[in-house]
Amino acid sequence: MFFHPCIPALLVFLLMLSGPLRAEGYASEYRLSSVLDSAFPWGQAAERWADLVREKTRGRINIRAYAGASLVGGDQTREFLALQRGNIDLAVGSTINWSPQIPELNLFSLPFLLPDYKAIDALTQGEVGRELFALLEKAGVMPLAWGENGFRELSNSRRAINSPGDLKGMRFRVVGSPLFADTFLALGARPVQMSWVDAQPALASGVVDGQENPLSVYLASNMGAFGQKYLTLWHYVADPLIFAVNQRVWASWTVADQQLVRQAAQQAARENIDKARQGILASDSLTAARLEAGGVVVTQLTAAQRAAFVQATRGVYGKWRREIGSELVERAEKAISLGR
Ligand code: X2X
Numbered sequence: 001m002f003f004h005p006c007i008p009a010l011l012v013f014l015l016m017l018s019g020p021l022r023a024e025g026y027a028s029e030y031r032l033s034s035v036l037d038s039a040f041p042w043g044q045a046a047e048r049w050a051d052l053v054r055e056k057t058r059g060r061i062n063i064r065a066y067a068g069a070s071l072v073g074g075d076q077t078r079e080f081l082a083l084q085r086g087n088i089d090l091a092v093g094s095t096i097n098w099s100p101q102i103p104e105l106n107l108f109s110l111p112f113l114l115p116d117y118k119a120i121d122a123l124t125q126g127e128v129g130r131e132l133f134a135l136l137e138k139a140g141v142m143p144l145a146w147g148e149n150g151f152r153e154l155s156n157s158r159r160a161i162n163s164p165g166d167l168k169g170m171r172f173r174v175v176g177s178p179l180f181a182d183t184f185l186a187l188g189a190r191p192v193q194m195s196w197v198d199a200q201p202a203l204a205s206g207v208v209d210g211q212e213n214p215l216s217v218y219l220a221s222n223m224g225a226f227g228q229k230y231l232t233l234w235h236y237v238a239d240p241l242i243f244a245v246n247q248r249v250w251a252s253w254t255v256a257d258q259q260l261v262r263q264a265a266q267q268a269a270r271e272n273i274d275k276a277r278q279g280i281l282a283s284d285s286l287t288a289a290r291l292e293a294g295g296v297v298v299t300q301l302t303a304a305q306r307a308a309f310v311q312a313t314r315g316v317y318g319k320w321r322r323e324i325g326s327e328l329v330e331r332a333e334k335a336i337s338l339g340r
Contacts, residue, residue, distance in 0.1 A: 023060060025252050030063045030089040035076045035097065035196050036149075037067035040220045042241060045147050045272035046092045049243060052264035057257055063090060069097075074197040077176035084140045089249045094149055095240050099177045104135055106324050107332055109179050109237045111313035112306075117277065119336040120148070120238045128332050136242070142250040144262050145269035147241035148276040150214025154236075155228040158209050160297050162232070162305055164188060164312040173199045173211040179323075180212075182316045183236075187309070203228060214239060215287060216276055224296045231291065232299040234309060243269055 032050055037043040043065070050063035069076040071088050080098040082088040095105040107113070107123070114120055123129055124146035133143040154161060156170060167189040174180035174191040184191035192208050202208045204226045211228070218224075218231065243265040250258060288298040301309070321329045 023254060023257070026060060027089075027249075028062065030061065030249065031071060032063050032065045032090040032092070033069060033071045033079055033083070033088045034065060034067050034092045035069045035079075035094065036217065041216055041272055041275040042092065042147075042149055043067050044275065045241065045243075045268050048271060049090075049092065049264055049268040052268055053261050056260040056264055061253065061257060061261065068197060069195070074195050076195055080139075080141070083244065083246055086246045086248055088246065090243075090245045092147060092241050092243050095242065096175045096177055096180075098242070099179075102132075102135055102139060104132055104324055104328055106177055106179050106320060107132070107329065108240055109177055110317055110320055110324070110329070111183050111236050112310045112317075113329075113332065114151075114235075114238045114336065116235075117151075118339055120240065122335045122339055123332055124240050126335050128328070128335055131328065131331075136244065137247075140247045141244045142247050143242050143244045144265035145243040147243060147269040147272040149239035149241055150216055150276050151235040152212045152237050152239055153215055153218065154210065154212050154232040154234055155218055155223055156210025156230050157203075157206065157227040158230065160230050160232070160299050162299055162301070163308055170209045171207075173202055173208040179316070179320050182319065183313055186313050186316050212236075214276070219287075219291075224291065224294055229295065230297045230299070232301065233288070234301055234306065236309065236313075241269075241272065 032046055034043055034046040038047055046065040046067070050065050053061050053063050068074060069079055072078040072082050076094070076097040077100050079088065079091055079093050080101045083091050083093070084101070095108050099105040099109070107128070114123075129146060136143045156172070158170060159166060161167060164187045167184070167187045169188070169190065171190045171192055172184050174184055174193050176193060176195070181191040181193060192202075194202060199211060200221065203211055203223065206227070211223075215233070218228070245261065253261065288300065291298050
């Protein structure tokens with residue numbers, strides 16, 4: 001048989017064009033979903049994970065991050081379903097957005113369960129965190145690491161909020177879990193459920209008066225500039241993130257590559273938590289001073305004021321304790337009081 005002398009060189013050239021050598025059964029691209037984009041610690045975490053995986057696997061696993069929950073048409077409450085079914089390959093998702101499918105994830109949204117960052121860590125880095133990860137795994141999703149969106153604070157365009165009575169009659173945009181609607185109803189407000197994509201125009205046009213989101217989100221989306229002038233730092237619920245992969249996609253990777261993807265998730269998650277707490281952790285007052293200089297009225301609750309909010313939402317806590325599972329909530333309360 002006759003081979004043209006150029007054929008080996010041509011083959012090498014074609015191989016180079018086809019990109020890095022991929023193991024059999026690997027896709028040329030994997031799609032990763034997040035709600036917030038790279039202007040926020042959350043979106044930065046998604047991109048960081050993708051970059052680290054590409055680096056560590058030398059391009060065998062090529063992940064592309066899609067923000068704005070765009071892979072589910074902006075409906076962030078459907079992100080977990082899409083991840084389960086394999087319409088999305090990976091996600092950095094919020095416990096709130098995934099709670100319609102995994103009700104136990106409502107744990108972090110129980111009003112005033114978590115007094116501080118130590119309490120969040122006691123749950124996510126302890127037995128309760130492992131228990132929740134086991135539930136996700138049973139549902140067809142492989143969870144790899146806990147990240148953080150943050151403690152959620154309250155902003156509005158109408159007046160300073162110091163007591164539950166101050167919310168009366170105001171319309172607040174709330175996220176997808178019905179637990180949030182219950183909490184705001186208990187406080188005398190009018191909750192309006194909508195996705196993040198719809199929330200920003202609704203706030204700008206005054207369709208709703210207020211919203212609740214972590215300080216990092218309030219700052220990066222510049223909410224003070226479009227009317228959200230009153231900010232109450234009440235830390236009423238926390239919003240951890242979960243780095244996860246669809247299970248069939250996970251199973252299609254070699255054990256060595258799974259290990260690299262897991263390490264990358266853990267590294268990106270650690271960096272994400274640091275970033276989400278930056279300027280907030282030890283220096284709430286610094287951030288508050290900066291905001292006040294920009295014309296925002298910042299309210300920090302005294303212990304007695306906080307107690308009034310706790311009292312007003314006790315009924316919601318009791319109802320949702322049962323929905324989540326009383327035993328799980330009890331284990332969480334114990335872990336928080338022991339600090340682990
Ligand atoms: O929609 C929100 O408020 C956000 C961005 O914080 C979540 O996805 C939970």
